[in-house]
Amino acid sequence: MSERLTLYSYWRSSAAYRVRIALNLKMLPYDQVPVHLVNNGGEQHDPVFHELNPQELVPVLIDGRRVVRQSLAIVEYLDEAYDGAMKLLPPMIRDRARVRALAQLIACDVHPLNNLRVMQYLERELAADAEQRQRWTQHWIREGLRAFEEMLVEHPSTGRYCEGDSPGLADICLIPQVYNAHRFRVDLTPYPTIARIEQACLELPAFDTARPENQPDVPGTA
Amino acid sequence: MSERLTLYSYWRSSAAYRVRIALNLKMLPYDQVPVHLVNNGGEQHDPVFHELNPQELVPVLIDGRRVVRQSLAIVEYLDEAYDGAMKLLPPMIRDRARVRALAQLIACDVHPLNNLRVMQYLERELAADAEQRQRWTQHWIREGLRAFEEMLVEHPSTGRYCEGDSPGLADICLIPQVYNAHRFRVDLTPYPTIARIEQACLELPAFDTARPENQPDVPGTA
Numbered sequence: 001m002s003e004r005l006t007l008y009s010y011w012r013s014s015a016a017y018r019v020r021i022a023l024n025l026k027m028l029p030y031d032q033v034p035v036h037l038v039n040n041g042g043e044q045h046d047p048v049f050h051e052l053n054p055q056e057l058v059p060v061l062i063d064g065r066r067v068v069r070q071s072l073a074i075v076e077y078l079d080e081a082y083d084g085a086m087k088l089l090p091p092m093i094r095d096r097a098r099v100r101a102l103a104q105l106i107a108c109d110v111h112p113l114n115n116l117r118v119m120q121y122l123e124r125e126l127a128a129d130a131e132q133r134q135r136w137t138q139h140w141i142r143e144g145l146r147a148f149e150e151m152l153v154e155h156p157s158t159g160r161y162c163e164g165d166s167p168g169l170a171d172i173c174l175i176p177q178v179y180n181a182h183r184f185r186v187d188l189t190p191y192p193t194i195a196r197i198e199q200a201c202l203e204l205p206a207f208d209t210a211r212p213e214n215q216p217d218v219p220g221t222a
Numbered sequence: 223m224s225e226r227l228t229l230y231s232y233w234r235s236s237a238a239y240r241v242r243i244a245l246n247l248k249m250l251p252y253d254q255v256p257v258h259l260v261n262n263g264g265e266q267h268d269p270v271f272h273e274l275n276p277q278e279l280v281p282v283l284i285d286g287r288r289v290v291r292q293s294l295a296i297v298e299y300l301d302e303a304y305d306g307a308m309k310l311l312p313p314m315i316r317d318r319a320r321v322r323a324l325a326q327l328i329a330c331d332v333h334p335l336n337n338l339r340v341m342q343y344l345e346r347e348l349a350a351d352a353e354q355r356q357r358w359t360q361h362w363i364r365e366g367l368r369a370f371e372e373m374l375v376e377h378p379s380t381g382r383y384c385e386g387d388s389p390g391l392a393d394i395c396l397i398p399q400v401y402n403a404h405r406f407r408v409d410l411t412p413y414p415t416i417a418r419i420e421q422a423c424l425e426l427p428a429f430d431t432a433r434p435e436n437q438p439d440v441p442g443t444a
Contacts, residue, residue, distance in 0.1 A: 054368070054369040054372035054373055054376075055327060055331065055369040056369075057331070066316055066319075068319050068323065069323040069327075070322065070323040070326040070327065070330070072322065072326055072330075073319050073322035073323040073326055074319070076318070076319070076322060077315065077316075077318075077319040077322075080315045080318070080319075081315050093299065093302045093303050094288055094299075096298070096299075096302070097288075097290050097295050097296070097298070097299040097302075100292065100294065100295035100298060100299075101290065101291040101292040101295040104292040104294055104295055104329075104330075105277060105291075105292065107326070107330055108292070108294075108326075108329055108330045108333075108334050109277065109279070109334055111330075112330050112331055112334050112335060113334060113335065113340065118335065121358070121361065122348075125354070125357070125358070125361075126344075126348055126350055126354060126358075128348055132347070132348060135347070136343070136347070136348075139343065139347075146276070147276040147277040147278075150276035151276055154276075
């Protein structure tokens with residue numbers, strides 16, 4: 001729609017990471033507006049950002065006058081609205097269903113449980129200490145990756161990437177989740193297919209430049 | 223694909239409730255196989271069901287030789303594979319993005335936090351008592367419905383239903399979540415648009431017959 005897209009993002013948000021990968025894979029240029037989720041009590045609670053997203057969560061994509069929310073909805077929007085360099089969802093109905101199920105396994109059943117706001121609630125309301133919170137996070141990541149691995153192994157259309165030999169929506173969700181797995185010290189040995197696909201994805205510039213460490217708002221090491 | 227669809231379901235699962243509404247709206251006949259999530263430690267952990275879904279969650283849709291998992295993926299699959307009586311997603315790209323964002327607000331950011339397996343973890347691992355678990359559930363429902371209400375009020379395409387005057391994917395997610403809101407005694411007064419849409423939906427037989435109380439596996443009152 002517009003000539004240039006704008007993404008409200010946070011370097012460590014794995015939902016924003018998904019959208020950055022999608023924009024890169026489609027080779028759509030975009031401007032990034034960092035929303036710091038921790039500083040000043042969280043800039044996502046600012047009234048100006050609240051107007052953009054009443055959920056007070058990143059990412060939000062701005063395309064001209066359109067405001068698109070929710071990372072999976074944004075990725076599908078980009079895929080439908082822009083031809084770009086490639087398609088992120090496969091053309092066949094049955095393959096799309098499989099890819100969406102893999103994506104939603106991560107986006108519905110793993111990531112939301114380990115989100116910042118949930119960690120804050122566990123600490124504040126249930127007095128969960130750092131070790132309990134770490135176990136919580138690891139538990140849901142392991143549950144999800146175990147099932148994801150099985151669903152990759154069982155299916156003949158798993159290829160170099162989650163679906164065939166072209167990266168797409170499932171990989172877009174998997175890689176940021178694996179980033180979190182590393183961050184929270186989840187051993188990936190039980191998930192060799194996931195580990196192989198991670199390596200294949202991170203060899204692609206679209207994934208590499210989308211990594212949290214490569215974002216403009218990553219904290220300095222000074 | 224097949225002549226008759228099969229849905230693995232549980233009467234009180236709000237993810238299964240979504241798919242039941244979708245099947246009814248499209249007027250697709252289906253057989254229902256109940257999976258009791260509590261009895262015998264949970265029938266979803268049975269090895270035979272595990273083959274159907276390594277996540278050990280309902281719903282699962284069987285269409286001939288195809289196994290479709292994840293409720294939103296199932297609804298989009300049904301909409302793409304079958305014309306049925308109506309379309310569940312709107313034809314315009316921008317409207318689809320809005321509807322998917324509303325659906326994912328519920329399916330990603332509310333429902334998974336209040337799922338049975340999460341409640342069990344809170345009790346078992348964090349010793350959260352019944353009152354703490356109730357507060358947890360209410361908190362995430364209120365957070366979600368507050369944002370959902372705002373996103374309905376702000377947008378000109380909200381109609382009799384979430385998107386215009388025809389029920390669809392967003393309503394399919396909203397109504398089961400509102401069912402849970404009632405169940406966990408969340409006051410709906412702050413969300414008048416949601417309450418109005420709930421009433422409009424429950425007047426439709428497709429929503430009414432999909433209600434938990436109208437399922438074959440609802441426990442008897444004897």
